[in-house]
Structure formats: structure tokens, C-alpha cells
Amino acid sequence: MNKKEQYTGCTISSNQTSCFENLTDEEKNLLEKNSVRVNYKKGETICKQGSFSTHIMFIEKGLVKVYLEEKTNTLVLKIVPSCNLLGLTSINEDFITYQYSALAYFETEIIQIDIHFFRKLLIGNAVFAREVINILNRNSVQVNGRFFCFTHKQSYGRMADIIICLSDRVFKNTEFELLLNRNEIAELSGMSTETVVRLLRKFKDDGLIETGNKYLKILDYDRLKIISEHG
Amino acid sequence: MNKKEQYTGCTISSNQTSCFENLTDEEKNLLEKNSVRVNYKKGETICKQGSFSTHIMFIEKGLVKVYLEEKTNTLVLKIVPSCNLLGLTSINEDFITYQYSALAYFETEIIQIDIHFFRKLLIGNAVFAREVINILNRNSVQVNGRFFCFTHKQSYGRMADIIICLSDRVFKNTEFELLLNRNEIAELSGMSTETVVRLLRKFKDDGLIETGNKYLKILDYDRLKIISEHG
DNA sequence: ATATTAAATTGATCTCTGTCAGGTATTATT
DNA sequence: AATAATACCTGACAGAGATCAATTTAATAT
Numbered sequence: 001m002n003k004k005e006q007y008t009g010c011t012i013s014s015n016q017t018s019c020f021e022n023l024t025d026e027e028k029n030l031l032e033k034n035s036v037r038v039n040y041k042k043g044e045t046i047c048k049q050g051s052f053s054t055h056i057m058f059i060e061k062g063l064v065k066v067y068l069e070e071k072t073n074t075l076v077l078k079i080v081p082s083c084n085l086l087g088l089t090s091i092n093e094d095f096i097t098y099q100y101s102a103l104a105y106f107e108t109e110i111i112q113i114d115i116h117f118f119r120k121l122l123i124g125n126a127v128f129a130r131e132v133i134n135i136l137n138r139n140s141v142q143v144n145g146r147f148f149c150f151t152h153k154q155s156y157g158r159m160a161d162i163i164i165c166l167s168d169r170v171f172k173n174t175e176f177e178l179l180l181n182r183n184e185i186a187e188l189s190g191m192s193t194e195t196v197v198r199l200l201r202k203f204k205d206d207g208l209i210e211t212g213n214k215y216l217k218i219l220d221y222d223r224l225k226i227i228s229e230h231g
Numbered sequence: 232m233n234k235k236e237q238y239t240g241c242t243i244s245s246n247q248t249s250c251f252e253n254l255t256d257e258e259k260n261l262l263e264k265n266s267v268r269v270n271y272k273k274g275e276t277i278c279k280q281g282s283f284s285t286h287i288m289f290i291e292k293g294l295v296k297v298y299l300e301e302k303t304n305t306l307v308l309k310i311v312p313s314c315n316l317l318g319l320t321s322i323n324e325d326f327i328t329y330q331y332s333a334l335a336y337f338e339t340e341i342i343q344i345d346i347h348f349f350r351k352l353l354i355g356n357a358v359f360a361r362e363v364i365n366i367l368n369r370n371s372v373q374v375n376g377r378f379f380c381f382t383h384k385q386s387y388g389r390m391a392d393i394i395i396c397l398s399d400r401v402f403k404n405t406e407f408e409l410l411l412n413r414n415e416i417a418e419l420s421g422m423s424t425e426t427v428v429r430l431l432r433k434f435k436d437d438g439l440i441e442t443g444n445k446y447l448k449i450l451d452y453d454r455l456k457i458i459s460e461h462g
Numbered sequence: 463a464t465a466t467t468a469a470a471t472t473g474a475t476c477t478c479t480g481t482c483a484g485g486t487a488t489t490a491t492t
Numbered sequence: 493a494a495t496a497a498t499a500c501c502t503g504a505c506a507g508a509g510a511t512c513a514a515t516t517t518a519a520t521a522t
Binding site for chain 1 (some may be wrong): 300306308323325356360362364365367370375377421
Binding site (some may be wrong): 354385422423425426429435 | 478479480481482490
């Protein structure tokens with residue numbers, strides 16, 4: 001029987017797509033011709049919500065923050081690692097502009113694929129289209145889970161979530177160099193910077209984690225997990 | 232130039248799919264054979280999160296609440312009117328169970344389509360697949376907008392949202408019989424029943440709406456709109 | 463090394479909104 | 493019609509977390 005999954009505020013999809021494997025050699029060739037590689041430095045904007053959507057992006061290397069913005073408000077939808085696609089929403093011609101912004105968390109290499117070409121690929125290759133549907137669905141499920149967490153968990157739980165998430169999915173180690181500052185963690189977990197500071201201190205005082213200068217170490221993974229589930 | 236859309240907590244997709252128009256006559260025939268019609272009464276469960284996903288559902292008539300649940304918590308993702316599909320997530324074979332629950336708000340007629348057959352349709356007909364992709368994308372955009380609202384707007388704004396939404400999209404009239412009770416409105420707008428009551432009273436006192444026995448009338452649409460945008 | 467800017471921290475306060483508890487009105491049932 | 497059961501309403505209270513202001517620490521530039 002399936003283990004019943006708990007929702008976590010975790011944003012980082014651990015999925016990696018292999019959708020291009022479904023293309024024929026000829027399609028792959030054409031893909032090559034209709035693509036360009038672009039490198040982004042930490043903090044650079046990869047695509048901007050509201051601007052014309054001219055291409056679909058494939059993350060070749062790096063880590064990308066995908067977020068919504070309106071006035072001064074921001075909502076991080078997901079953090080996307082390498083081997084994932086960005087901008088798929090605009091496959092739909094109703095969405096002539098990007099529906100979200102994306103930004104490089106650090107050094108990131110993107111392959112831009114012409115959107116008209118991408119649409120042609122979809123029409124011409126149903127197996128490929130099917131794989132894209134799968135990607136979209138995995139995405140929704142993940143964002144929905146995050147939505148659930150944001151509305152039902154309080155800060156303790158969300159903080160625990162993000163620590164676990166960083167450990168499990170990004171750095172794959174219980175001890176890691178913390179590349180995000182307090183402000184970025186706040187954004188990710190949907191709370192204020194001050195609250196992040198206070199919670200991290202509390203977790204430290206309680207012996208759950210150890211934090212130093214830009215580094216974080218999990219001391220009591222199990223207890224964090226419990227907080228994640230009940231907080 | 233495009234008017235810049237504001238996010239609203241509005242849940243009701245005004246989209247209606249016509250994806251089946253892309254099928255050949257033969258496919259339509261097969262579709263007929265692989266489908267059954269089911270009628271649901273108000274409050275009945277149409278599909279249950281966590282149960283095996285055996286079919287995709289098409290809403291022929293009615294109104295459906297789609298929501299996530301975990302323990303005692305609930306999150307309404309969207310309200311879906313007729314001519315829309317449910318359960319598309321499970322096109323992806325990774326999701327052998329439904330990822331959300333759905334319930335009839337009132338008398339609803341559903342066409343259940345065998346999921347294996349639906350998958351075959353997708354593989355066999357790229358135009359159809361493309362339309363399904365469009366549906367999924369419209370869906371995500373809507374749910375994301377709602378996510379944004381829930382995290383950034385406070386109760387006043389969300390309350391205004393829902394009143395406008397009911398008026399514009401469901402009953403298509405500024406005066407309507409309120410089919411939802413306070414508890415259901417609370418669920419929809421992500422707040423407690425008491426808060427809903429208080430806000431409705433406040434809106435009434437401020438001359439924004441008129442409420443009577445199970446009915447609601449908008450008196451000052453423009454001011455509601457302003458509250459929706461700034462609240 | 464010093465100055466300047468940015469990030470992290472801490473404390474105090476304040477507000478929104480949920481919870482609880484107790485009402486009244488409305489609807490359903492016998 | 494009487495009773496039971498919901499739904500609706502109101503007030504009091506409390507707690508989570510945001511905001512503001514001030515200080516310390518770290519990072520960067522001169």
C-alpha cells in the first residue's frame with residue numbers, strides 16, 4: 001500500500017524531465033537549430049512576468065526561483081533545479097506573456113527554445129506531448145501541496161519544511177553551506193525576515209540545528225520532521 | 232495593450248472546454264462507448280482524494296467544488312462549472328490515485344470516461360492532447376492566482392473577491408439567491424465562519440451589499456472592486 | 463585598516479483573525 | 493404546533509506573526 005504522503009511546503013521539485021528522449025533524431029536536430037544557450041549569474045532574471053513569451057526554457061545547469069509578483073508582493077511558487085522546463089504555460093496561445101518571473105539563484109545555464117517550434121513539436125509528436133502533460137501535472141500537484149501548507153501550517157512547520165527540503169533535495173546533506181540569506185528564506189517560506197531569524201534561533205536553542213556563518217547543520221532530523229508534520 | 236490583470240481569490244474558472252471537438256467521428260464513437268453518465272445530488276462526493284483514479288470526469292451540468300484534504304483541514308482549489316474536466320492529473324500514470332476530492336455543490340451530471348481510453352486518445356490525437364495541455368495551463372494559472380491572493384490579501388479583500396466572483400461568474404447578476412451558507416463561503420475564502428459573518432455585516436453596514444434570507448445584492452460594485460484590489 | 467553599506471538580530475508593539483462561548487433566528491422533524 | 497436541529501450572529505479573548513525601530517555583526521569598498 002502507498003505511504004500516505006504529507007503535504008510539505010517544500011518547493012523544490014525533485015523531478016527531472018527526460019521528455020526530449022521521445023523525439024526522433026530529426027526532431028532533435030531541429031531542436032538544436034531552434035535553441036540557444038544563455039548563461040545567467042546569481043540574481044539575474046531569466047524571464048519576467050508580463051513580458052512577451054517568446055521561448056520555452058530548459059534548465060541545463062543551476063537553480064531557479066519561480067515566483068509571482070504584483071506591486072511589492074511576491075510569492076515563490078517553486079524552486080526548479082536542472083533538467084526542468086520553464087515557461088510551459090505559454091504553450092497555450094492565450095498566454096502571450098509569461099505568467100511568472102524566474103530568477104537564477106546562482107550560476108545557471110538555460111537553453112531557450114523557440115516557442116513556435118516547441119508548439120510544432122507537440123503537434124507532431126504525441127508521445128512528447130504526453131510527457132509534457134505529465135510534467136504539467138507533477139507541477140500542479142507540487143504547487144497545490146505548497147498552497148495547502150501555506151494556508152494550514154504555521155511558521156514552525158514551514159520553517160522545518162524548508163530546512164528539510166534544502167537538506168534532502170538541494171544539498172543532499174544534513175550539513176551544508178547556506179547559500180540563501182535570511183531574506184530569501186523568508187520569501188521561500190512565506191514569512192517575514194524577522195520571523196525567520198527568531199525561528200532559526202529557537203531551533204538552535206532547542207538543539208535541532210546548528211547555524212554558523214552561512215552554514216547550517218541538522219542535529220535532530222527526526223524532531224524536525226515531527227515539527228514539519230504537526231506545526 | 233493588455234490590461235494588467237489583478238489576482239483575485241476568485242475560484243471559479245469561467246473557461247469551458249471544447250476539446251472533444253478535436254476528435255474524429257470514430258474517436259467520438261469510441262468515447263461514447265467508454266463513458267457513462269452519473270448524476271449527483273447536492274453534497275455528494277464525485278471523487279475522493281487518495282482513491283484509485285479509474286476515470287476522467289466531464290461535468291455535463293452543475294457546479295463542483297475541488298479541494299484538498301488532510302486530517303481535518305481542507306483547501307478549496309477551485310470551483311468548476313459545467314463543460315470542464317476533472318481528474319486530469321491522473322493522466323500521469325505516476326498518480327494512480329486522485330490528487331484531490333470533488334463534491335457536487337448542487338445537482339450535477341458527470342460523464343465518466345475510462346482513464347485508459349482517455350490516455351489512448353491523447354496518444355492518438357495530438358491536437359486533442361494540445362487542447363488538454365491548454366486546459367491544464369489555464370488551470371494552473373488560476374490556482375496560482377488564488378494562491379497569491381490567499382497569501383497576500385487579507386480577509387476584506389478575499390471577501391470582496393468572492394462576492395464579485397459569485398456575481399460575475401456564477402449567477403451573472405448583482406442580485407442572487409445565495410446557495411452557499413456561511414460555512415461554505417468561509418471554506419471558499421479561506422477564513423472562519425465567524426469572520427465571514429462579521430465581514431458580511433460590515434459590508435452591509437457600509438452600504439456595499441444588502442443581505443436577506445439566503446439572498447445577496449451588490450449595492451456598490453465599484454467600491455467592492457476597490458476593496459478587492461487593496462484589501 | 464578604516465569607512466561604508468548591507469545583513470542579521472533583538473525587543474516592543476499592534477493588528478488581524480481564529481477560537482470559544484453564548485446567544486437568536488430559521489429550518490426540519492415529529 | 494411543538495420540538496429538535498441547524499444556521500446565523502455577537503462579544504470577549506488570545507495568539508501568531510507582521511511591522512517598526514534600534515543595535516550588532518558581517519561584508520565590501522576606499
